[in-house]
Amino acid sequence: MGLVDLFKKIEPDKKNSPFLHTAYDAFFTFAFTPNTTTKGGVHIRDGMDLKRTMVFVVIALQLCYLFGTYNIGHQHFDAVGMYPGFLEGFHLKLGHGLIKMLPIFIWTHVVGLGIEFWFAAKKGHAVEEGFLVSGALIPLIMPPDIPIWILCVSVVFAVILGKEAFGGTGMNIWNVALLARVFVFFAYPTSISGDGAWVAGFTEIAPGAAVDYGWAHNVFNSLFGWMNLDTFNSTAVIADGYSGATPLALAYQGGWEAVTEQFTVAHMWWGTIPGSIGETSKPLILIGAAMLLLTGIASWRIMLSMVLGAAFMGYIFNAWDATAFMSVPWYYHFYMGSFFFAMAFMATDPVTAASTNTGKWIYGFMIGALGLLIRVFNPAYPEGWMLAILFLNTMAPLIDHFVLESNMKKRLSHA
Amino acid sequence: MLIAALIIIVVLLVLASVFSISDNLIQIEAQKQGIDTSKKNLSIYPKLSELFAKPTPPYVDKSRFHRLTKGRDILLSGMPGTTIVDAEVSRFGVKPTDFRGIAPIPKVEVEEGSEVLAGDALFFDKSNPNIKYVSPVSGELVEIRRGAKRSISHLVILADREQQYKKFDVPSLHSSREEISSFLQASGVWPMILQRPFDVIADPENSPENIFISCFDTAPLAIGSQFILNERSEDFQMAIDVLNKLTDGKVYLGLDGREGNQPHDVLLKAKGVEKHWFAGQHPAGNVGVQIHHIAPIRGNATVWTLKIEDLLVIGKLFRVGIFDTTRIIGITGGQIIEPILVRTKAGASVSDLLKGRLNDDVESRIILGNVLSGETSGEDDFLGVKYNMITAIKEGDYYELFGWLLPIKPRPSFSGTFPNFLFKNHRFEVDTNTHGELRAFVMTGQYEKVLPMDIYPQHLMKAIMIGDIERMEALGINELSEEDVALAEFSCTSKMPLQSILRDGLEMMREQA
16 A cells, blocks of 8 residues: 555644644545444444545536536527527537636635635544535535625635534534525625526626626637637627526516416426526436435435425415416426425435434425425515525424424333 | 316215224224234225235244334355354353443452352352352363453353263242242353343343343344254243243244244244244344334333343253253354354353464454444453354455545445445455544434334434433333444444444433433
8 A cells, every 4th residue: 555655654743733634634534445443333334434425415416517517608608699509609608607617616615625624623523524515516506697705705604604603514404505505695685686697707687788708718719719619709798688587587477478488398397598507407407316316315205205395385376376476387396496406405415404204204395385385475586495495404303303202202101 | 077076076085984984983893892903903994014015934923923124134254054063162251241230340259270160150249149150161260360440351261171060959940930030040040131121131129021032133144043942942941931930921032034034943832932023134133123013111111131042041950950051153254264153152262262263364353243233352252141153354454545435345335325236145245444434423314224113213322422311211212222223333324333322321221220
């Protein structure tokens, strides 16, 4: 094991430089599983550990990353009315997506992991893996045009107040990634309100508005020009009649008809629509969800009951039929918005979800029902899953309490 | 159209209510006649489990059959064959630490260098001097080994070639409970009787609600009870008769109801017991799990448990009048050159048992008992009365490059992220590496999958960690022993030490009691 010895040689002193040592330890245990053996208790241990668990979730998100990055570019060119085919202008769409996506991804991790490392050094424990998943989720649920400083402040808020204040990975009450997003949406409503935030790369979202290209686009332009490809056209403007509205915003105004005027069901299913970066493509999310279910990492109880809850609520709305949004057929609700993303990756967070199996059924069903309620009734905020999940995160201990209480009563009543 | 739908719904509702009322009437009538509805399904609706039940073997009593769906077997390499050889063991040891519930410094009655017979008292616990702890063999007491704080760790006996037994005056089975109980205490078999809650040596003052014996072991590499019971049928039945004198309740046998594992004839023909059948993966063979499904421990009740080996000692004592702990020991695990079953007595020296059998190319861990709930053998240690197997596996103190992402070697796991489901019958070569670091509880529902009891293990563990005694009790700590949560500890993603947490909790409960 020559490599191990090499790594061991550069190990910083724990006392003199705790932060360096923590960082070293994090990277060392990332490269090598430690040589610790079992002591007392069981003599053999399952091959599964928290790193593997977390990394499998991150792997399940990768298709969303690929598609999300590309879709940023696709939506941008859709707004200016160029390259209407999904694969037309491939290099430009990918380039624009990367220009928007990479800073979001990098800053999320620099800020989030920095805080994790700092707290771990301060508290003298190993860096825990929780932020691997939070850090992978946060970029996917942000609007593509989010200012980087707002993103950073939201990550600071979520990691420090949402997680470290409670004691770190495994101790938090609310889903860390959703806290970051809820912070953005309630702390900076003016800069990210309405329909404008969902398409990136313009000075504003209105017909005739100019594109907003920076130095990175110029770098790509010189590269593409050298390769004899199309380049970014800085004189392009947003096409007439373009609103940048998401299906949900349209549905609120005019029901299913207003949605289908702009988008086809296929658009919404495959995800070539504006929205948060990673939540638009349903099939790719479902592939990730299937992966989590097959490996048993995510709870099928939560996913299934959430679908049932949303369908139940949608069905009630259809029967009630008071507004245009209410009359949207219940099964079309699954095509719009981020239901599947919330179901597969947000609600199933084991730390913040209900921890008993019975509790998980209730928890998932309530999220499904409540999320749809918010979606349909709340004019200020078009999507309900974030709030529903955070609310049920808060309620999860209460749900568990009643489940446990009934188990305890069974035992005590025989006493 | 709408009206038609409404009419259909109303008709269906009426039909459903008629069915449900008649179903209720049947139940009420059954209760009036005093029929136990929990055992027999008297409802007009069949239960789901009845509709989809797999066929049970013909010798199984269906009304006392429990199919456990939770739990997992762990298949390891180093399974012993079926031949049994006599072990050549010269030294035997008795370890006071084997007997949970006694003080660390018991009163030793014999001196170093003195000769003892098999069945002669060696020491007793000062809190209950009537319970004797006796020598399993005849020979010379060569060493009284001391451990930390002058506690007594081993009493080592150099065994005679020809074993001599102390002759006991056996009371007849018609004598009173007190007489039989005091004879069991004086003859050294009492410490084999354990009580739940707490899994400690039974208190002779208490009369147990019931007595439970698990007649099969589902732990990794465990040996089959047919080897243990061969040619011992009279001893077994005699012991059952003795136990029936000790309790006003019942003696329950937990039998192997898995397809293709017909229990030994002795068990099928046993009298004076209520037989329950269990089918399922580990820990279906744990007596704690069986108690939970037969007659759970509630309130202040205590129950007793025994192992088959101990029953045979009691049976022989009452039949012949000697303390004979002859038993079958499995020498198992991937580090054993030729895994084998040997016949010896309780307390055999580990180094004698392993002589020439251990693969010493790499460092091994010698485990007394199985890999899940056994203990690490000390230097020059002895297989105490608790265990009927030794497992030797590799030590795992190595680094593994990206071991958490791409495991290079196959390893047992319950996680779907490993392709283990493709190799259902593969026997894994294991080592003691933890495969990860200790973390806080993150995953949920993991423990429940491998504990076939109506208990929330994770919440119980948290209750123990904060020392909430009432909550611990309400969540069912009294029904558990370490071996029951061992499988959950194995599968724990956060590498939590569940068994030692549970033991802390049980000790807290015992102090309170």
